Amino acid sequence: MFRxxxxxxxxxxxxxxxxxxxxxxxxxxxxxxxGKKPEEVPLAVENGDAPxxxxxxxxxxxxxxxxxxxxxxxxxxxxxxxRELTEDIxxxxxxxxxxxxxxxxxxxxxxxxxxxSQILDRFEQKKPFYLYTGRGPSSGSLHLGxxxxxxxxxxxxxxxxxxxxxxxxxxxxxxxxxxxxxxxxQMAHENMKDIISVGxxxxxxxxxTDMEYMCPAFYENILKVWRVVTNNQARSIFGFCGEDSxxxxxxxxxxxxxxxxxxxxxxxxxxxDIPCLIPCAIDQGSSYLLWLL
Numbered sequence: 001m002f003r004x005x006x007x008x009x010x011x012x013x014x015x016x017x018x019x020x021x022x023x024x025x026x027x028x029x030x031x032x033x034x035g036k037k038p039e040e041v042p043l044a045v046e047n048g049d050a051p052x053x054x055x056x057x058x059x060x061x062x063x064x065x066x067x068x069x070x071x072x073x074x075x076x077x078x079x080x081x082x083r084e085l086t087e088d089i090x091x092x093x094x095x096x097x098x099x100x101x102x103x104x105x106x107x108x109x110x111x112x113x114x115x116x117s118q119i120l121d122r123f124e125q126k127k128p129f130y131l132y133t134g135r136g137p138s139s140g141s142l143h144l145g146x147x148x149x150x151x152x153x154x155x156x157x158x159x160x161x162x163x164x165x166x167x168x169x170x171x172x173x174x175x176x177x178x179x180x181x182x183x184x185x186q187m188a189h190e191n192m193k194d195i196i197s198v199g200x201x202x203x204x205x206x207x208x209t210d211m212e213y214m215c216p217a218f219y220e221n222i223l224k225v226w227r228v229v230t231n232n233q234a235r236s237i238f239g240f241c242g243e244d245s246x247x248x249x250x251x252x253x254x255x256x257x258x259x260x261x262x263x264x265x266x267x268x269x270x271x272x273d274i275p276c277l278i279p280c281a282i283d284q285g286s287s288y289l290l291w292l293l
Contacts, residue, residue: 020085020110020112020113020114020116020277020278020279022113022114022115022116022118022119022129022275022276022277022278055075055079056075056076076112077112080112080114081114082112082113082114083112083113083114084111084112084113085105085108085110085111085112085113085116089113089116089117089120090105090106092120093105093120093159096120096123096124097159097160099159102152102155104148104151104152104155109148110152110279116277118275119275119277122275123160128162128274129160129162129274129275129276129277130162130163130164130165130261130268130274130275130276130277131153131156131157131160131162131163131164131165131276131277131278131279132164132165132166132167132258132259132276132277132278133149133150133153133164133165133166133167133278133279133280134166134167134168134169134255134258134280135150135166135167135168135169135191135195136168136169136172136173137168137169137170137173137184137187137188137190137191138173138177138187139187139191140186140187140190140191141190141191141194142191142194142195146194147194147198149279149280149281150195150198151198152279153198153200153279154198154199154200156277156279157200157201157204157205158201161204162204163204163205163206163267164200164201164204164205164206165206165258165264165267165276166195166205166206166207166208167208167210167255167258168188168191168192168207168208168209168210169210169251169254169255170184170185170187170188170209170210170211171184171210171211171247171251171254172210172251172255173187174211175245175247175248175251176248181211184211185209185211185212188209188211189209192207192209195207206264206267210254215263215265215266217262217263217264217265217270218257218263218264221256221257221260221262221263222253222254222256222257225252225253225256225257226250226253229252229253231249234249234252235249238252258276259276259278260272261273261274261275261276
């Protein structure tokens with residue numbers, strides 16, 4: 001499998017590799033509607049005892065390892081509830097789409113998945129699904145490392161001929177990077193131009209910023225997530241501490257809302273049962289680990 005490493009910026013961004021997560025809203029809708037909280041996630045350190053082995057730190061905001069060989073990908077696959085993206089799956093994608101798989105699939109840059117076989121089953125049955133990805137605008141423009149997941153997403157949109165949702169998390173950068181609200185919005189708008197230039201189908205692509213798109217249906221799904229996820233779960237998964245702002249603890253639910261087709265009634269006509277496929281870096285796996293609880 002291809003695992004690029006090096007001192008360059010692009011190599012650092014690629015260090016954790018990429019994955020494909022399939023998200024089925026119907027099960028989560030039932031859980032959130034009931035308001036029942038899942039069992040708590042045990043913290044990595046209990047009773048003051050440190051773990052025998054220091055694990056890699058892989059979250060959306062921090063990626064580090066104490067190992068000279070770098071991130072242990074096989075452990076990440078287990079940790080985030082994923083499976084290895086095998087040659088059989090790549091061959092099936094080629095067969096169903098009647099086109100050669102993207103080089104990022106063939107070379108193993110996208111190396112893990114969750115439930116993609118169910119998405120392929122739906123495609124084979126001519127049932128709908130959509131793509132969901134995003135960008136946290138931390139600079140005024142995107143470089144090659146930032147563009148890689150969008151280039152791959154363009155391939156997916158063309159191969160499967162499906163809608164795409166792109167979330168610009170300007171609110172995330174406002175909370176984590178200390179940017180002014182206007183600065184975060186401006187970066188998001190500039191980044192949108194770079195994303196559009198990749199060549200997505202404009203009739204099947206919806207790009208929005210969190211600060212500017214918060215319709216009632218979207219906010220309702222955020223509320224449902226907030227109700228069923230506890231502070232202990234957020235702390236265990238994302239590493240939040242008492243010194244973090246309350247906005248940081250609340251943010252993962254905003255990132256989760258686009259997983260629900262009901263968050264976009266103007267696109268999916270209010271349907272709640274359409275799943276999505278999420279191409280993303282494996283460091284985002286902690287966000288979707290939340291839905292395995």
